[in-house]
Amino acid sequence: MKKGNVDLIVGASILFSLITLITGVLWLKEVSVSRKLVSYAVLFPNVGTLQSGDPVMVNGITKGSVKNLDIRNNMVMAVFDLDRTISLTDSCLVTVQNIGLMGERGVGITLNSTGTAVPPVRGKDTTYLKGNFDTGIAEAMGMIGTVLSEVRVLAGNVSRIIDQTIGDPSFSQTFTIL
Numbered sequence: 001m002k003k004g005n006v007d008l009i010v011g012a013s014i015l016f017s018l019i020t021l022i023t024g025v026l027w028l029k030e031v032s033v034s035r036k037l038v039s040y041a042v043l044f045p046n047v048g049t050l051q052s053g054d055p056v057m058v059n060g061i062t063k064g065s066v067k068n069l070d071i072r073n074n075m076v077m078a079v080f081d082l083d084r085t086i087s088l089t090d091s092c093l094v095t096v097q098n099i100g101l102m103g104e105r106g107v108g109i110t111l112n113s114t115g116t117a118v119p120p121v122r123g124k125d126t127t128y129l130k131g132n133f134d135t136g137i138a139e140a141m142g143m144i145g146t147v148l149s150e151v152r153v154l155a156g157n158v159s160r161i162i163d164q165t166i167g168d169p170s171f172s173q174t175f176t177i178l
Contacts, residue, residue, distance in 0.1 A: 037081040038120035039067060042094050042107070044076045044131040048139060050096050050105040056080045058109045066107060078131070079121060080107060091115030094129050098136025105136070 047069060056064035064082035071077070078096075082088075086109075093110040118127050165171050 036084045037064065038084045039079050039081055040088060040118065040129060041077055041079050041121050041126050042129040042131040043072060044078060044096055044133055046133045047076045047078060047096050048098075048105055048133065048136065049103050050078065050107070054104070055099070055106040056082055056109065057106055058082070058086050059111055060108075077128070078107065084120075086111075088118045088129065089113065089115035090118055090129065092118075092129065094131040096131065096133045098134060101137065103137050107131075 050066060050069065052066050052068060054066045055062045056066060058064075063086055064080050066078055066080045068079040069076060070079075088109070089112060091112040091114050093112065095108045095110075097106055097108040098104070099106040118129055
């Protein structure tokens with residue numbers, strides 16, 4: 001074969017490989033170039049282990065992802081991108097939920113058509129939705145230390161009460177059967 005033909009085959013193979021790689025990455029990341037997204041902002045008291053890129057599910061169906069997290073006063077502001085065909089109202093229930101056994105998080109939205117429509121984020125005139133936080137496995141594991149210390153105090157109190165009643169010989173003599 002001529003050198004020119006070999007160069008052409010090598011170039012075409014590299015180009016095909018790059019296109020396949022880029023398409024595969026976009027497919028795995030579930031990127032859609034035709035899907036139009038809008039952003040909404042929600043204020044949560046706590047977000048646990050929620051991170052940018054975590055899914056946003058509307059009535060159980062993934063329709064977006066978390067874009068940004070930031071602190072606003074004593075609350076956490078989460079901005080997420082959502083399919084523009086979904087319209088939110090101020091009566092929608094927005095919750096940070098546990099979605100996996102290892103503490104993975106996501107935002108769950110339960111739609112409610114009643115209420116006032118909330119416009120998407122546009123510059124400085126942002127309308128914030130109120131969000132809720134559901135504790136999950138990570139928070140439960142974090143509270144085990146507190147629970148164990150309270151169980152120790154409770155066991156000590158029960159032991160002291162038993163020693164002062166049933167464990168005291170004068171108490172048991174009071175209740176001897178004649």
